[in-house]
Amino acid sequence: MPIKIPNNLPATNILESENIFVMYEDRAYTQDIRPLKVLLLNLMPTKITTETQFLRLLGNTPLQVEVDFMYTATYAPTHTSQEHLIKFYETFDKVQSRKYDGMIITGAPVEHLPFEQVAYWDELCQIMEWSKSHVYSTLHICWGAQAGLYYHYGIPKYDLxxxxxxxxxxxxxxANRDKLFRGFDDIFYVPHSRHTEIRHKDIEQIPELRILSESDISGIYAVGDVQGKQFFITGHSEYDPLTLKSEYDRDVSQGLPIQIPQNYFPNDDPAQSPIVLWRSAANLLFANWLNYYVYQETPFDLSRL
Structure with a gap:
């Protein structure tokens, strides 16, 4: 949340140069406050686990957030009970008349497929097109980021x-110190779990996009459009402490080729409890997105979107 300061306070320039968000009295007095409306398109098979991970981050701010849950109608989830879906989720036909402050499109375990061969690809394209006029800012995660970059900008993914x-x-x-990363340390940690990547050279060819964060090891992490309406996050900041362990144990039990996750188990020993290095950065990422690109920017009357 911003700090409210008197107009023309001498400390303003210093605070702003340090990326501290300040709000002048004039603006504070004219603000209207209402709950933020966020739509979560959950493409993961383990929907209850995924919704819990994102709700934990969305709920860790002083802002009041109302969340609607959506799943695709063109693919029937097999790892979530129909009772849960009926009680808590809606399909696109039920939400398409609404407008939202923000939207999150999750990852999905379909990286091995070309985009067009994903069962719900046509429906996802329809949703992503709809988001341009019905959602103020959209956060795409992991495969959702790759899908969004491909649909909106024609950027391909590559096998690793x-x-x-x-x-x-x-x-x-x-060169692009974006508000999304205000308050971040010079080096911060993010979990990754993917078989494909996007590449620097393809992003650089799109003038509407900016690379906001990357890693010397795992490559591009965050891409944003110049208006702050779309963000593409290739990692899994939302992961629980044991999520990577669960994925590792699953692949080992199935006899799949899998390396021990890097920088995760002490001494690379899967018998030991993982070390959590990403929790504070994850909370700050979602708090910044909600504050700077949703709460501070969307009109009070969503019908004006």
Missing amino acids: PQKMFGVFPHKIDS
């Missing part, structure tokens, strides 16, 4: 020689 798996150090692009 081995899975990008672990917790990796990242830095902020010094």
Whole structure:
């Protein structure tokens, strides 16, 4: 949340140069306050786990957030009970007349498929097109980020020689110090779990996009459009402490080739409890998105979107 200061306070320039968000008295007095409306398109098979991870982050701010849950009608989830879906979720036909301050499109375990071969691709394209006129700012996560970059900008994904798996150090692009990363340390950590990547050279060819953060090891982490209406996040800041362990144990039990996740188990020993390095950065990322790109920017009357 911003700090409210008197107009023309001498400390203003110093605070703003340090990326501290300040609000002048004049603006504070004219603000209207209402709950933020956020739509979560949950593409993960383990929907209850995923919704809990994102709600934990969305709920860790002073802002009041109302969340609607959506799943695709063109693919029937097999890991979530129909009772849960009926009680808590809606399909696109039920929400398409509404407008939202923010939207999150999750990842999905379909990286091995070309986008067009994903069962719900046509529906997802329809939703992403709808988001341009009905959502003020959209946060795309992991495969959702790759899908969004491909649909909106034609940017391809590329297969990796081995899975990008672990917790990796990242830095902020010094030329694009975006509000999304205000308050971040010079080096911060993010979990990654993916078999594909997007590449620097493709992003640079799109003038509407900016690379906001990347890693020397895991590559591009965050891309944003110049208006702050779309963000594409390739990692899993929302992951619980044991999520990577669960994925590792699953692949080992199935006899799949999988390396020990990097920077995760002490001494790379899966028998030990993982070290959480990303929790504070994750909370700050979602707090910044909600504050700077949703709460501070959307009109009080959503019908004006």
